[in-house]
């Protein structure tokens with residue numbers, strides 16, 4: 354087992370810099386998820402750790418050893434890709450055993466490891482089949498098995514679930530989480546799917562344009578305290594709503610004026626927002642912190658209201674997603690399933706201002722200092 358450290362890692366292709374001065378400390382046995390939009394440098398980062406891509410500058414350590422110049426096969430890592438690329442003419446058993454045979458592992462040991470891995474992945478009954486006789490999910494489990502039998506110090510996974518349909522993706526996701534608990538190995542997992550990141554990670558690394566967006570943090574911490582608009586909008590589904598607003602009022606009574614409605618700024622934000630008085634900001638609020646005024650929880654301050662237009666209604670069973678508009682602003686709310694509204698209705702909604710996020714309009718960085726934000730522990 355081993356930790357992985359990236360020290361000022363940069364990747365250049367000619368003039369194009371695709372990973373920019375990345376510093377990461379992946380702890381031993383940690384499940385770290387790299388997430389970000391297409392092209393942000395996730396695969397490049399993973400491939401540099403694997404040794405499949407040269408590092409332009411910086412140092413890479415696996416288990417305390419500098420490995421910049423160590424061949425991939427000697428790095429004690431195993432990689433699982435999106436396309437599982439099994440050998441079609443070999444049985445599941447032989448596919449899983451192949452890497453070990455190449456390394457001249459004794460036959461008995463190969464058998465033991467393949468059987469253990471197959472049992473863990475619930476593919477023990479499929480060992481004699483050829484890949485073409487397997488479902489997509491089963492094939493992906495064989496690919497995982499092939500990595501497990503190597504008993505690597507670090508698993509690297511690049512979007513291993515993206516070829517699976519929605520249901521299988523959720524199942525296999527759970528299986529990988531269980532596997533991690535059982536094997537207690539370091540995992541670095543790449544995805545563009547924030548739900549996978551939220552559900553699987555010990556800590557999440559958000560990348561955009563090759564740049565780290567926020568100190569790697571636990572999923573809930575990123576969700577509750579995003580440090581810029583990109584992280585705020587990327588983590589969470591449906592995503593956070595953003596509104597242009599002007600800070601008005603004075604002293605203890607600051608107001609966020611969004612044009613068609615106004616919100617009273619909670620006292621805990623006064624200190625950080627005072628310098629923005631008279632200026633424009635962007636405030637953010639998640640869909641679950643906007644409620645139908647008729648069903649707002651008693652402990653939420655209900656005075657921050659707006660009358661809004663209903664555009665689209667999506668019943669989800671346990672709750673209802675509604676798309677709303679107020680003046681020029683469109684936004685989304687997740688409201689109580691008792692809310693029976695129809696498109697073009699007008700309703701009154703309450704904004705739970707204890708869960709506001711406020712960003713500098715130019716820099717898009719949060720103006721609220723983490724130390725000053727103590728949000729009530731309710732959703």
Ligand SMILES: Nc1ncnc2c1ncn2[C@@H]1O[C@H](COP(=O)(O)OP(=O)(O)OP(=O)(O)O)[C@@H](O)[C@H]1O
Pocket residue numbers: 366369371389390391392393394395396397398545
């Ligand atoms: N061999 C190459 N030569 C030039 N540019 C490259 C090369 N490989 C990757 N890139 C560029 O580096 C950037 C990062 O690519 P990378 O594959 O790491 O993205 P990613 O975050 O994994 O995206 P995706 O979610 O689409 O897989 C992209 O802009 C890509 O075009």
Ligand SMILES: [Mg+2]
Pocket residue numbers: 395396397
């Ligand atoms: Mg990629």
